[in-house]
Amino acid sequence: MAGRDRVTHLLKQLQLASCRCPAHSHGYSQAPEHVATRTTDYAFEMACSNIRYGEGVTNEVGMDLQNMKARNVCVMTDKNLAKLPPVKAVLDSLVKNGVNFKVFDKVRVEPTDGSFKEAITFARQEQFDAFVAVGGGSVMDTCKVANLYACSPDAEFLDYVNAPIGKGKPVVVSLCPLIAVPTTAGTGSETTGVAIFDYEAMKVKTGIASRALKPLLGIVDPSHTLHMPERVAAYSGFDVLCHALESYTALPYNLRSPCPSNPINRPAYQGSNPISDVWSKHALNIVAKYLKRAVRHPDDIEARFNMHLASVFAGIGFGNAGVHLCHGMSYPIAGMVKNFTAKDYNVDHPLVPHGLSVVLTSPAVFTFTGSVCPERHLEAAEILGTDVRTVKREDAGLVLADTLRKFLFELKVEDGLTAVGYSKEDIPDLVKGTLPQERVTKLSPRPQTEEDLSALFESSMKLY
Incomplete structure (x- = not known):
């Protein structure tokens, strides 16, 4: 009997000395923290689109969309670029790889809230599962916003616009894949989650900024800059x-x-x-x-x-x-x-x-x-x-x-x-x-x- 009591006592001692970390125990409780409230930030976060660079790399965009199993793709550009080789290269690649697409070529150079809304309406009317932007910053920004609001069908336009002009709500919805094909050497919009436009009511530019907006892939084909x-x-x-x-x-x-x-x-x-x-x-x-x-x-x-x-x-x-x-x-x-x-x-x-x-x-x-x-x-x-x-x-x-x-x-x-x-x-x-x-x-x-x-x-x- 004494031996049994001794064993019981030792088991209790082992239990008291056991690891209390959450990986090995269900008894973990966090100690109260006493941290002073900070007024300035203490961290930064890096976010960037995937980038593919190379002369002629635009020819791969159809394969990318095929690999994504995209079934209905929105291609956005402007009326000037629609007649030029960069857009032709994109559309040829989509046709060659059997990708179904529709073209929106009404992007305004230096977009306004009105031109953004026109693109949003187009995107919301279709069941697009991927987007391709071919152009400069105006095209890429318009495509980002069309993607955002198509995936947020109940959102009002000012919901995501930067405060104090808009409500500046964080983007919590999942967006469709967006491939950006920049044709100018300037905005860098293929790497960012920012979209800028003229807010006509106030005659100023503002925008929408969220990491969620950044393209999945930027196809940087330097041959386009020759135009x-x-x-x-x-x-x-x-x-x-x-x-x-x-x-x-x-x-x-x-x-x-x-x-x-x-x-x-x-x-x-x-x-x-x-x-x-x-x-x-x-x-x-x-x-x-x-x-x-x-x-x-x-x-x-x-x-x-x-x-x-x-x-x-x-x-x-x-x-x-x-x-x-x-x-x-x-x-x-x-x-x-x-x-x-x-x-x-x-x-x-x-x-x-x-x-x-x-x-x-x-x-x-x-x-x-x-x-x-x-x-x-x-x-x-x-x-x-x-x-x-x-x-x-x-x-x-x-x-x-x-x-x-x-x-x-x-x-x-x-x-x-x-x-x-x-x-x-x-x-x-x-x-x-x-x-x-x-x-x-x-x-x-x-x-x-x-x-x-x-x-x-x-x-x-x-x-x-």
Whole structure:
């Protein structure tokens, strides 16, 4: 009997000493945490589409859709591109591989909420199980949004639009696969979950930003860039330049507020971070080497092909770090356009192309932000060809601004906002259109007041 009692006692002792971790026990209980509430974020998250690069790789898109077992595919493009080889290559590949598809070619260059809604209506009327976007940023952004709302049949348009203009709801529905085939070297939209449009009621640009929107695959076929006219190559190239500069100089991710209570609320644009920095700087190096050649010599295959890669690299950088004041100020510049229509853009409406609207304020913006992170501004100026060995830190912004002015002048960019139809009388409305762009303006390394914005617009009226 004593032996049995002894055994029982030992078993109880072993039980008390047993592992209590959740993998080996059902008795786990979490100890109460005593963590101070954070006001700024502590983490960043990298998200990017799969990218396939190579000359002629567009011919594989039909096989990709066949591999996905897609039965009804929506192909989106615009009326100009519908007549050009990139779209023909996509459609030929779909036909060759027996993929059923319908074409929507009514994408508007620089989309509006109205043009987005037209594409959404088209997508909702069909039971598409995959999407293909063939074109520049306008086409890719329109296709992302059509996919989103087709998969959210009960959603109202402003539900997903960025706050404070829209409700900014997180995307929790599953989207159909989207393959993006970029035909310009600029937006990087094939890598991001961002879609931008003109909100006509307010005459400003805004957008929808969610990692859920990013394409499943970006098919980057550099042969498509050979079809870009000279001004399209220039303005899209300046978009790459500003993507790289703004993401590299953006507010660091761990200084951005608020800290999300749930990771689903962490924004796509998170602030500069060590991984985005690598992509942004690499894009900047390529721009410095190849942009001028790509604009001046359309048959320079090496330059055009490398600028297409730079667009991807900058897209990965800014798609996770974000952009700031150049883009925030560009939205009313593009949205309030009066009579200006850019050369080489075959459109039937006034148009300040996105890359042009962004770069016109860049000298003023980087003069303004230079004092906050002078080392990064000097490094960017050096990459773009300026000798900064004797430059003082306090002059970093001015030096980068002068470097940019030289770039713009050599590539014949319009001489400031006056050249695209604006005057000092328009500044209050331009400021008013910038204020709602908090998604990007709050990523500026230097906070700005309305008076600061007014001064930046005034400084951008003339460049040279």
